[in-house]
Amino acid sequence: MMRHSKMLQGGPTLTTTEATPKSFPPPPPAGPRPNPAPEAAIERVLLPTGTQAWLVTRHDDVRQLLRSPDFSADFTAPGFPVLRRVPPPDPKRSAGLFIRMDAPDHTFFRRMLTSEFMIKNMRTLEPLIRQTVVGALDSLTAAGQPADLVEHFALPVPSMVICHLLGVPYADHAFFQNRSRTLLAWSTPPEEAQAAADDLRAYLERLIDVKVAEPGDDLVSRLATERLATGEITRDELVGLSLLLLIAGHETTANMIGLSALVLLQHPEQLRELRDDPALIDDTVEELLRYLTIVRQGLPRVAVRDTVVGDHEIKAGEGVIALLSAANFDAEVFAAAEEFDLHRGSHSHVAFGFGVHQCLGQPLARSELRIALAELTQRLPDLALAVDPSEVEYRDAVIYGVRRLPVTW
């Protein structure tokens, strides 16, 4: 089929015949790293919803597309390429979800939150992150061998930290972790996903009532007193913002920690190097972000006007998917991209996305990953997988990860 589509591009007489597009997303890989990148720079794919979209795979093209004002991130825009059926738009449920908005609405909400997550504020949070990481490692070792690194370490660390930042009681973690996982699993029927999101919204509404009555030193309280009370944002918008931050704040980093531990254990020489030279942690984290690219299904957008990506014309109303994992394995940018190599200089990866929607919490994610992986490798030098790598189960979810990671130390 690959050869056929190349013929189509080269032969104008054949352009009236459409090749059957490949299905996207492909089945998940049985390992920590993404599926091999498609050969074509841009190709048409068929989504599970029955609609078609352009799959964009080159590093340069992905960057250009995600930075271009010719594309919209609004799920309700005509032609938007959704991967699973979504219930009809509902203003109450979409309020504040600025990852699905364009400028100027996106800018309005993002700027409300940007300074909260900037590097200098994360630096002051680092002692608390370290304390949380060390506490979780103590609970892991207290659990006895073998223990599940996800349950005792990868999941609780970012959950505790985002709870602290937002002012969400960590005691409620079982509830919000459960609803987040339901919401993000591909196998969840749309109605059930919506019910999970509604549960989280109802919970956050009650939390906001508490913060309005008794503000604390936390982000939800600040938004309640400085933005809600002043009428700058509505209550539904505050619920939406809090929902995004709570889910993004624990799911992404938790999955990165679990997968990163697995990848490091599978590359013992580089793990030893890192242990001997802790200054390598920054480069290690960047390479793990590139190599794992946990947002596996890429970022969907729709063209709002006729435009060009690379040398390919895209018409207004056509959907595109920026395949971050393919961009991060583009051999033009990352030599021997298939190899995990902490010395490669991975800084131009697009694991956090690109363009104005690029991950707002990336300074937090980096601080958490650096501290968690540094402490894990230093404090448990004999860390080892307790099962055969082929037995590790992966989560088929919006954010890729391992379900469990049984380890000994």
Next chain:
Amino acid sequence: MSALRIAVDRDACCGSGNCVMTVPQVFDQDEELGLVVLLDPEPPAERHAAVRQAAHICPAGAIDLTES
């Protein structure tokens, strides 16, 4: 010796902080909005490579470089 002049566009900036991470001697973020603040518009030669990297990885394309 080549000179490098930096201009930043705070309207375009999305506060990702990539520039601050890459060259904290040249870029900062303000306390209120978290948007880029240029500390050194004409940095010394030893920072040029890092500044070019910061401009390249800026997700919003908010850093403009003029080389002369």
